[in-house]
Amino acid sequence: MTQSYIATAKRVIETEAKALEEQFAHLDEQFSQACELMKECVGRIIVVGIGKSGHIGNKIAATLASTGTPSFFVHPGEASHGDLGMITSQDVVLLISNSGETHEIVSIIPVIKRIGAALVAMTGSPSSSMATLADLHICIGVSQEACPLGLAPTASTTATLAMGDAIAVALLEAKGFTADDFALSHPGGSLGKRLLLTLKDVMHAGDNVPRSHQSQSIKDALLEISTKGLGMTAVIDDDGKLVGLFTDGDLRRVLEHRIDIHNTALVDVMTPNCTTADEHMLAAQALNIMEKKRINGLIVIDEQQRPIGALNMQDLLRAGVL
Structure with missing residues (x-):
């Protein structure tokens, strides 16, 4: 039984590693334009997602915020009930959905467009509704999920997380973000001590x-x-x-x-x-x-x-x- 667990774990990791390799092909001009759009943003990067994509979106927003790109997460369900008021015309909204057809997100796109915020969609399908309606699209498609049923988001969420990290680090380097800058947003705990103590x-x-x-x-x-x-x-x-x-x-x-x-x-x-x-x-x-x-x-x-x-x-x- 132990060997069975290990064999499954190896298969999952191999599948997710392959999914990460597939992301190289998605790093195109759309990715560069999206990074430049976020770099020049004078407002905030608003990350929107639901379900597993929402969990990943929360992490991406946190990583952006801690590496010099002001950002926060908005749940699409809450957005439909008042949280859209957090978004302004100076913001860039990053929409995350593997299918690109998530109803809760697609339904708020017209309102976001009316507000005047720029839209970047991160989906697994370039022909999806979200990809088509957004100003720019970053593909995060994978050929196979690690879940044998092909249902539970596994390899796709790993790919999304990696692409989010790629955006955050690309912006960090483009802005010349330093260790001193990092320290200002991490004053607490052992990390703060490492960064702030002279x-x-x-x-x-x-x-x-x-x-x-x-x-x-x-x-x-x-x-x-x-x-x-x-x-x-x-x-x-x-x-x-x-x-x-x-x-x-x-x-x-x-x-x-x-x-x-x-x-x-x-x-x-x-x-x-x-x-x-x-x-x-x-x-x-x-x-x-x-x-x-x-x-x-x-x-x-x-x-x-x-x-x-x-x-x-x-x-x-x-x-x-x-």
């Missing part, structure tokens, strides 16, 4: 920043590292400017080479030209730098190259960035 929010500052003069001995630096508890110390010159970094890793190398920790100056064993950061850098960006360079900590410097902050992976973990 190093100033999470770094150790003031007297908590480990600092050691370049002329100090390794032994003195160890005391600073131990006291501040960050596994490193910034090495500074007479002007307080950063000239290097000494870490737990440097200490291990020193001990391996039997270097005298009492009489050897930091300047002789420190890591010069160490990686630094600005206090306004996003914490997520700092995490990316630390992972790529395989380092456990960062020194934050000001415009005069003086250390004003320090952080390590544990700080990012506590802040919910990692």
